[in-house]
Amino acid sequence: MIEVQHLTKRYGRVTAVDDVSFRVERGEILGFLGPNGAGKTTTMRILTGYMPATDGKAIVAGFDVFDQPIEAKRRTGYLPETPPLYPDMSVIEYLEFVAKIKGVPSNERSSRIRQVMQRTRIDDVASRQCAKLSKGYRQRVGLAQAILHNPDVLILDEPTAGLDPKQIIETRELIKELAGDHTIILSTHILPEVSQTCQRVVIINKGRVVAVDTPDNLTARLRGSETLFVQVDAGGADAAGALGHIPGVTRVAESERRNGVVGYEVDSETGRDVRRDLARTIVSSGWGLLELRPMRMSLEEIFLSLTTDETAAAAKEETAVLEEGPNA
Amino acid sequence: MRNILAIASKELKSYFSSPIGWILLGFWALLYGYFFVAILNFFVRQSMQMSQFGQAGPQAMNVNQQLLRPLIAQNLPILVLFLLPAVTMRTYSEERRSGTIELLLTSPLTDFQIIMGKFLGAMALYGAMLAVTLIHVALLFVYGRPEWKPIVTVYLGLLLLGGCFISVGLFISSLTKNQIVAFVATFATFLMLWVITWIGSFSGPTVDRLTQYLSIIGHFDDFGKGVLDTTHLIYYISFITFGLFLTAKSVDSERWRG
Numbered sequence: 001m002i003e004v005q006h007l008t009k010r011y012g013r014v015t016a017v018d019d020v021s022f023r024v025e026r027g028e029i030l031g032f033l034g035p036n037g038a039g040k041t042t043t044m045r046i047l048t049g050y051m052p053a054t055d056g057k058a059i060v061a062g063f064d065v066f067d068q069p070i071e072a073k074r075r076t077g078y079l080p081e082t083p084p085l086y087p088d089m090s091v092i093e094y095l096e097f098v099a100k101i102k103g104v105p106s107n108e109r110s111s112r113i114r115q116v117m118q119r120t121r122i123d124d125v126a127s128r129q130c131a132k133l134s135k136g137y138r139q140r141v142g143l144a145q146a147i148l149h150n151p152d153v154l155i156l157d158e159p160t161a162g163l164d165p166k167q168i169i170e171t172r173e174l175i176k177e178l179a180g181d182h183t184i185i186l187s188t189h190i191l192p193e194v195s196q197t198c199q200r201v202v203i204i205n206k207g208r209v210v211a212v213d214t215p216d217n218l219t220a221r222l223r224g225s226e227t228l229f230v231q232v233d234a235g236g237a238d239a240a241g242a243l244g245h246i247p248g249v250t251r252v253a254e255s256e257r258r259n260g261v262v263g264y265e266v267d268s269e270t271g272r273d274v275r276r277d278l279a280r281t282i283v284s285s286g287w288g289l290l291e292l293r294p295m296r297m298s299l300e301e302i303f304l305s306l307t308t309d310e311t312a313a314a315a316k317e318e319t320a321v322l323e324e325g326p327n328a
Numbered sequence: 329m330r331n332i333l334a335i336a337s338k339e340l341k342s343y344f345s346s347p348i349g350w351i352l353l354g355f356w357a358l359l360y361g362y363f364f365v366a367i368l369n370f371f372v373r374q375s376m377q378m379s380q381f382g383q384a385g386p387q388a389m390n391v392n393q394q395l396l397r398p399l400i401a402q403n404l405p406i407l408v409l410f411l412l413p414a415v416t417m418r419t420y421s422e423e424r425r426s427g428t429i430e431l432l433l434t435s436p437l438t439d440f441q442i443i444m445g446k447f448l449g450a451m452a453l454y455g456a457m458l459a460v461t462l463i464h465v466a467l468l469f470v471y472g473r474p475e476w477k478p479i480v481t482v483y484l485g486l487l488l489l490g491g492c493f494i495s496v497g498l499f500i501s502s503l504t505k506n507q508i509v510a511f512v513a514t515f516a517t518f519l520m521l522w523v524i525t526w527i528g529s530f531s532g533p534t535v536d537r538l539t540q541y542l543s544i545i546g547h548f549d550d551f552g553k554g555v556l557d558t559t560h561l562i563y564y565i566s567f568i569t570f571g572l573f574l575t576a577k578s579v580d581s582e583r584w585r586g
Contacts, residue, residue, distance in 0.1 A: 011585070048434040051583045074436040084431035086338075088345035100334040101435045145431070 001026045001183040002047065002153060007056035009042050009207075016042040018207040019056070024200075026152075029179045031198030031215075032187035039207040040187040041081060044155050047185070048078040061152040074103060077151035077182075081158055083142025087131035091122060091141055094130055095148060102149035112148060120144040120174065136167045143171070147178065154178060156186040160193060172197050227295040228266045229255070230278060233288035236260060242281055248272040261290060331437050335445020339419070340452045348418065349453060356411055356457045363403045364464045371395045391474040392554075396465070400482050401552025404461065405545060408490055409522060413514035415453055416497025417507045419446050420579075425505045433583070443498065443575050450494045451487075458486060478554030485551025488564035492544060493518060495571025502578040518544060 002024040009017040017039040024030045032040050046053045047060060049069045058065045061075035086094055092113065099109045117123040120140045125133060133141065139162065146154060159175065160168045175184060175197055188194060194201050195215040203211040203218075211218060232239045239262060244252045248268045256263040268274045275292060282289045343349030375389045423429040432442055468474050496517060501510040521544040528539030540546055544567075547560040 045430075050430055050433050070436045070438065073434055076434070078430070078434045080427060080430045082427045084426070084428040086342065086428055087426065088342055093341075097334065097338050098431070098435075101331060101432070101437055103436055 001028075001061060002030075002185065003057075003059040004043075004047070005057045005059075007043065007046060007058060008054050009039075009046060009051075010054045016207055017046070017053070020204065020207070020209050021056075022202050022209065022212055024183055024185060026183055027179060027181075028200060029175065029184045029186065029198045031194035031201045032185055032204065033189065033191070033194055033201055034187075034204040035189060038204045040204060041157055042207075043204070044078070044157050044185065044187060048076055048155055049073050050078075074149070075152045077146035077149065077154045079139075079142045079146040079154075079156045079159055081161070083138045084145070085130040085133075085138060085141060087129070089130055090127050091117075091130060091133070092126045094141065095144060098145045098148055104149050112150075116144045116148050119147070121170070135162045136164065139163060139167075139171070143174070147182070150181075152183060154182045154184045156184065158188055159186055160188065160190065168193075228268070228275065228278065229263060229291065229293050229295050230266055230282070230289070231261060231263045231291035232282055233261045233290055234285075235287065237285075237287070239282070239285075239287060240264060242285060243278065246274055246277045246281055248274045248277070263291075265295065331441040332445045332448065335432075335437070335442055336448040336452065339446055339449025343415075343449075343453050348414065352411055352414055352453070353457060353460065356407060357460045359407055360404070360461055360464070363399055363407075367395055367399050367403070391468060391472045392478050395468070396474060396479065396482075397552055400461070400465075400479075400486070401548070404486060405489060405548060408486070408493060409515070409518055411457075412454065412490060412493040413497055413511045413518070415450050416494050416501050416514060417510040418501065419450060419498055420502040420575075421505055421507045421510050439576055439579050443572055443579065446498060447494060447572060450498070451491065454490045454494065455487075458483065458490075475554070478552070481551045481554050481556055484556075485548050485560075485564075488551075488561070488568070489544070489548055491568040492564060492571065495568045495575065497571075499571050499574040499578055502575050502582065521545075 004023070005021050007017055007020045008015065020039070020043060022030070032043070034040050042051075045051050047058055047065060049065045049072060052066055060072045063072040063075070065072045086097075089097065095113045095116070096109065099113060104112055114123075117126060120143050122137060122140050122144055125137055125141075130138070130141065139159065143156070143159065146156065156175070160171050163171060172193065175186065178184065186197070198215065200212065200214055201218060202209055230243070240252045240254060243249060243264060243266060249266055250269060251265075251267040253265045253267075254262060255265050266274070266278065279289055279292060343352075371389065371391075371394055374394070378389065420429070423432065465474075465479060493514070497510070497514045500513045500517065501507075504510050504513075521542060524539045525536075525543045525546060528536035531539075541563070547563045550557050550560055
């Protein structure tokens with residue numbers, strides 16, 4: 001439904017988006033994840049035809065956004081970071097105007113507007129001026145605007161930013177509901193949002209794609225091997241040796257020690273569950289098993305490891321250059 | 329065309345849902361009314377004096393020459409100079425400031441449709457302003473017998489003159505997010521074009537002819553006299569086209585720069 005190939009956008013000497021490629025299938029929700037200034041908004045703006053790319057290709061709903069922008073735009077709904085509302089218009093006037101310019105046929109307009117207002121729960125503010133809406137309502141009117149012409153593709157730039165927790169949940173539910181008939185790209189820097197709503201994640205940092213996968217796979221891939229955390233009260237005995245001899249265990253590392261209670265990180269071969277053996281060994285040795293849990297890397301950790309590794313490397317490069325500077 | 333009209337009607341509505349439209353229309357009517365009263369008084373006094381000198385009645389003075397020409401062909405353009413920059417100052421600036429430009433540029437509209445819509449919307453407000461002045465002209469028809477043909481040409485001239493202000497005003501508004509900057513720059517541009525002939529008179533014949541041609545108000549004079557000259561028509565129409573062309577280029581380059 002959406003295909004992005006080698007997309008690059010430069011502003012003068014700054015490269016905002018650097019050789020980004022990904023695909024989104026029909027009906028899928030793709031999460032676009034990255035720190036602020038990573039190039040999420042720029043990529044979305046290119047996809048919606050707001051700005052052209054310096055290089056590369058983007059195909060939305062079967063139309064190239066550069067060669068056939070009108071056709072592509074007709075099939076795209078877009079909610080920018082700040083909902084594009086006209087402060088002087090009432091909500092209903094605004095939606096009528098949007099329906100007109102998005103090409104909703106005049107005989108369907110009022111029924112379509114009513115439907116969308118119900119769906120986004122804004123019918124109670126229909127005649128209120130846009131300028132006087134709360135942040136939550138603004139966001140929802142923005143969403144109503146995006147789905148008004150029933151587009152194949154929905155591009156939402158931080159749809160839950162600035163909402164209260166209840167509204168965030170409602171909006172996420174709404175987005176999930178919409179996923180059936182629409183293909184959705186949503187950007188966010190809130191991680192739980194991605195694992196809750198998206199089927200696939202693109203992690204982007206400094207304009208580059210650092211990972212594309214499902215939230216679950218990403219977690220698994222980054223773990224590499226399974227890691228368990230075990231807390232043992234061995235009364236001073238060396239539990240690490242005993243644990244290391246269990247078949248399947250590849251590494252035992254002490255991670256904390258407090259009043260004779262020792263915490264270990266136990267790595268095991270992927271796909272082999274060693275929890276039973278671990279427990280049996282500890283209990284049969286007469287030690288106390290205080291805690292045993294899998295150490296799952298949360299999306300936060302994945303995100304940080306993906307995005308900070310690179311920053312660290314880049315920082316290193318920079319200092320290297322600085323150090324070489326005077327000699328060169 | 330449907331899209332152009334949708335934008336145009338949105339523009340026109342937005343003038344009147346904010347104070348701008350009302351303030352412009354109100355002050356325009358007030359100032360124009362003041363000019364009308366002042367010139368009418370002068371006209372009436374002069375006619376009385378002439379009739380006292382034993383000449384014919386008030387009708388002997390030419391309403392077109394002595395009243396309508398100073399009023400519409402000489403005073404109205406000054407009002408246009410001062411007030412029209414306010415008509416266009418917000419057209420693009422406001423959209424860019426509030427982010428609604430993203431809605432327009434990601435909707436299935438061409439740049440041409442957006443620009444023409446905005447141009448026609450502003451022209452419609454200007455048309456409403458001109459319509460107010462027609463009330464006074466109509467009064468003159470009730471009490472006198474003015475010639476209608478020069479009135480038609482002068483209003484055509486006013487429409488063209490206003491079109492120039494609006495097209496270039498759109499361009500200037502597309503360059504900035506700040507309405508005040510847009511207003512001042514538009515006003516300064518047209519004031520410059522208004523007085524450009526001043527340097528022509530002592531800078532040699534070539535410069536003189538050039539400045540005469542560039543003068544935005546120099547071309548207006550003939551419309552006021554009831555003369556339709558294609559030179560002037562071409563000047564104004566190409567001026568408007570050029571302004572709209574610059575707007576299109578500016579909007580397009582804004583896209584690239586982001």
